[in-house]
Amino acid sequence: MSSEIHCQYSQINTKESASKFVILMVAAVAVLLLTMIVALGMGSAGLPVSEVFYSVFGCHYWQCEVDPISQQIVWQIRLPRILMALLTGAGLSVTGAILQSVTRNPLADPYLFGISAGASLGAVIVMAVISTATISITMGALVGGIFSVILMLILAGRASVNVESLLLSGVAVSFMLSAFTSLILYYSEPETAATLLFWMMGSFANSQWGEIWFPASILIIGVALFFLYRRWLIAIQTGDESALTLGIPVNQLRLFMLIVCAIITAVLVAHVGGIGFVGLMIPHISRFIIGSQIHRVLLMSLVLGGTFMVWVDVIAHSVLKHQVLPIGIVTSAVGSFFFFIILKNRSRIAQQ
Numbered sequence: 001m002s003s004e005i006h007c008q009y010s011q012i013n014t015k016e017s018a019s020k021f022v023i024l025m026v027a028a029v030a031v032l033l034l035t036m037i038v039a040l041g042m043g044s045a046g047l048p049v050s051e052v053f054y055s056v057f058g059c060h061y062w063q064c065e066v067d068p069i070s071q072q073i074v075w076q077i078r079l080p081r082i083l084m085a086l087l088t089g090a091g092l093s094v095t096g097a098i099l100q101s102v103t104r105n106p107l108a109d110p111y112l113f114g115i116s117a118g119a120s121l122g123a124v125i126v127m128a129v130i131s132t133a134t135i136s137i138t139m140g141a142l143v144g145g146i147f148s149v150i151l152m153l154i155l156a157g158r159a160s161v162n163v164e165s166l167l168l169s170g171v172a173v174s175f176m177l178s179a180f181t182s183l184i185l186y187y188s189e190p191e192t193a194a195t196l197l198f199w200m201m202g203s204f205a206n207s208q209w210g211e212i213w214f215p216a217s218i219l220i221i222g223v224a225l226f227f228l229y230r231r232w233l234i235a236i237q238t239g240d241e242s243a244l245t246l247g248i249p250v251n252q253l254r255l256f257m258l259i260v261c262a263i264i265t266a267v268l269v270a271h272v273g274g275i276g277f278v279g280l281m282i283p284h285i286s287r288f289i290i291g292s293q294i295h296r297v298l299l300m301s302l303v304l305g306g307t308f309m310v311w312v313d314v315i316a317h318s319v320l321k322h323q324v325l326p327i328g329i330v331t332s333a334v335g336s337f338f339f340f341i342i343l344k345n346r347s348r349i350a351q352q
Contacts, residue, residue, distance in 0.1 A: 021290055028303040035307050036086070039314050040078050044322075047073070082310055084207035084215075084271065085327075089278055089309025091219045091268050093301040095261040096279020097286070098226055101233050101294055102257045105167050106342055109279030110265040114173035116276060118148025118262075119269035121177045121184075124196055128188050138214070138270040145266030148173050149258045201326030202273040204313050215267050222264045226298055229253065233294045275328050277335020282308060284342065 040056070041047040047055070047070055055067075055074040096109040110116050122144020123137045130136060156169040181200070185193045226233070232253055235243040240250045269275075286300035309327075312334075316325040 017291075021296055024290055025299060025303070028300060028307070032086075032303050032307045032310075035310050036082055039082050039310050040074055042314055043073075043078065043317060045070075045073060080207045080209050080212060081204045081313065083212055084204045085309045085313040086306035087212065087215050087219060088204070088268050088272050088275065089282070089305035089307070089312075090302040091215065091222075091264050091305075092275065092278040093282035093286075093305025093308075094219075094223060094226065094298055095264050097283035097294075097297050097301045098233070098257050098261055099279065100283055101237055101297075102254045103166055104237060104239075105164070106284065107280065107339070108167055108170075109277065110261060111274075111276035111279065112167070112174065113170035113258075114148045114152055114177060115145050115170075115262045115265045116269055116274050117174040117177040117181070118151075119145040119266035120200055120274045121181045122147070122266070123270050124181050124184055124200070127196060127199070128184055128192055138267060141266040141270035142263060144177075145262040145269070146259060148177060149255075149262045151177075153255070153258075198326065199273045200328070202275040202328035202331070203324065203326060204272055205324055207271070211271055215271055218264055218267045222260050223298065223302070225260055226257075227295060229257075230295050230298075233257075237292075237294065273326075273328065275331050277331050277339065278305060278309065280342075281335055281338045284338075 037049060037052055040052045041049060051067065051070050052074060055071040056079075092110060095115075099108040099110065099113060100106055119141040122140035122142070124140075125144075126136050126140030130140075152166070152169045152173045155172060156165050185196055188196065232243070232248050235246050235248050236250060236253060243250050282301050282305045283297060286297045286304055289304075290296045290300050312327055312330045316327055316330055319325050
């Protein structure tokens, strides 16, 4: 009798948890849509919400007139930039969630693992030496990102099964590849060095419609793979030994997830430059809101990451008059403070 009551109680809790998650996701998506509408109206030429609405959806069903200049500002300048910011925030956040899951380390993210540094190095080499074509830069970033993962695993050696050693190896690789990037900047021509330096700080200013489809496709494929292996990811969160007893190839899964995260990060870095700490912050906020189930964390990280990055872009365009603040400066300022909070919480838990 008691077991039946316990089973019914568990089912009620599960239904309440699911309904709460749906409500929170709907609210998060609504906030994202509202954020995009507000962001479309903000800038050097401010536009009212009604003008933004009519510019996006047209006047086919409403009796109105749309200013051609406003429509051009919305469609050709702001909307591609905002969509690229959304994709970047969502991609970096979901890769951060995956890296924290497979390494079981709350400090893991593409920036600290050296993936961003490797992608930046590959892209900088292409831009400084070979070509400035988007495809070439993307290929250079992909090679650099995957190279950073391989180098991290080689540096960790047999200790790669130890997640702490893996993270330390990633930090070492990040510093090393960043040093090579700085060396290239030092020996570049002044104009080239200035261009590369501004690009490395991150910006969505030059985003165009033709550049959005590729990172969007890579992100969709990557997220699909994450959800395909979500049961294995849940098992690996309980520990390597538990996952091995279930027949899950832990090391192969971890390597595969690292490579997928490296590809997503590299494609984003090739288009917008190096942006750090987003993959560190957003997964923690998502877990705080909806719990630690990986599929829920991934969905919430996608939405919150996109919302956060759109607001970062708004701040970058609003802080200085007639100037755009690099995105990486804003995210690093917020992320370093968040990083400090995580370290303080970990030290407090360790002392208890």
